[in-house]
Amino acid sequence: MRIIVIGATGTIGAAVADELSARHDVVRAARRGDVRVDMDDPASLDALFDRVPDADAVVCCAASGRLTPLGDPSEAEFLHGLEGKLLGQVRLVRAALGRLRDRGSITLTSGSFRVSGPGMAFGALINAGLAGFVGAAALETPRGIRLNGVSPGWVAETLEKMGADGSGGVRVAELARVYADLVEGDAHGLVVEPDGKPAL
Numbered sequence: 001m002r003i004i005v006i007g008a009t010g011t012i013g014a015a016v017a018d019e020l021s022a023r024h025d026v027v028r029a030a031r032r033g034d035v036r037v038d039m040d041d042p043a044s045l046d047a048l049f050d051r052v053p054d055a056d057a058v059v060c061c062a063a064s065g066r067l068t069p070l071g072d073p074s075e076a077e078f079l080h081g082l083e084g085k086l087l088g089q090v091r092l093v094r095a096a097l098g099r100l101r102d103r104g105s106i107t108l109t110s111g112s113f114r115v116s117g118p119g120m121a122f123g124a125l126i127n128a129g130l131a132g133f134v135g136a137a138a139l140e141t142p143r144g145i146r147l148n149g150v151s152p153g154w155v156a157e158t159l160e161k162m163g164a165d166g167s168g169g170v171r172v173a174e175l176a177r178v179y180a181d182l183v184e185g186d187a188h189g190l191v192v193e194p195d196g197k198p199a200l
Contacts, residue, residue, distance in 0.1 A: 002055050003183060004029055004048065006037055006092070007062030011158055011172055012109070012179075016061055019176035020183065027052050030062070037062075039088030042095075049099040057105035057183050058096050060089055070121045086126045090133060093147060103144035105183050108134060110151040110191050110199065127151065131191045131199060138189030148182045149191035150175075151199040170194040 001024045007013035008028035017026050029035040029048060037048045039062050049055070062084075089108045096106050111127040130149060138147045154169035175194050182192070191199045 001025070001057055001183075002027065002052070004035075004052055004055050004058040006030070006039070006048075006058065006060045007109075009033060010061060011155055012152060012175060013059075013061035015172040015176035016059055016179045019173070019180045020059075023184075027055070039084045039092070042091050045092055045095045049095060053099065054101065055099070055104070056101050057107070058092065058100065059107045059179055059183060060092055061109050061179075062088075082126065086129050086133075089130060093133075093137060097141060097145060100145055104146070106141075106145065106147045107179055107182050108147075108149040108191075110134075110149045111153075134191050135189050141188075146186070146188040148187050148189070149199075150179055150182065151191055151193050153194060 003020050003024050004027045005013055005017040005020065006029045008017045008026075009030040009032065013028075013030070017028050020026050027035055029037045029052075031038050035048070035051060036044065038044045039060070093106055093108070096104070100106070108130060110130045111123055131151075134147055134149045141147050152170070152175055155175065156166035156169035156171050159169045160166040178192060178194055181187075182190075193199050
């Protein structure tokens, strides 16, 4: 398969691209590099599929979030999550449906559903929106195209870079295999966690 991995310069995206590259032709896309895409810029999504017109699958690992206190959120931070992580991935799906080959695969990135804390209310809203979108949109995908999502939670390597204990997260290589299983398998309409189980 020819697979586009968006966010391929990040911790998760690089691991997903490496995992899939062992068996497939992977096109690595990011805000910087040879193949560029910006989830905040709808025109760049069309340009991406113009450049890679014969893709079988697309994986989005570019979704990043920010902790935003409920009592004092800035409009800019809220809209960043809404535009980039939620609406950006919705736009990606809409663009991919008309450009991927028959029986293709789209895999999005959501966030953790099992852990909550201060500053996570807006993130929870966006994650729930993505999960709801995946389940509902999967009923409408044409030509056998499958739509799924991953809710990664904390990545051990990211925790360690922050000076925290990595044992509270999942190793990125293990997480990459979860993405690969969705791309290469037959699941449809699911948002799963690193253990492969559906997210809450």
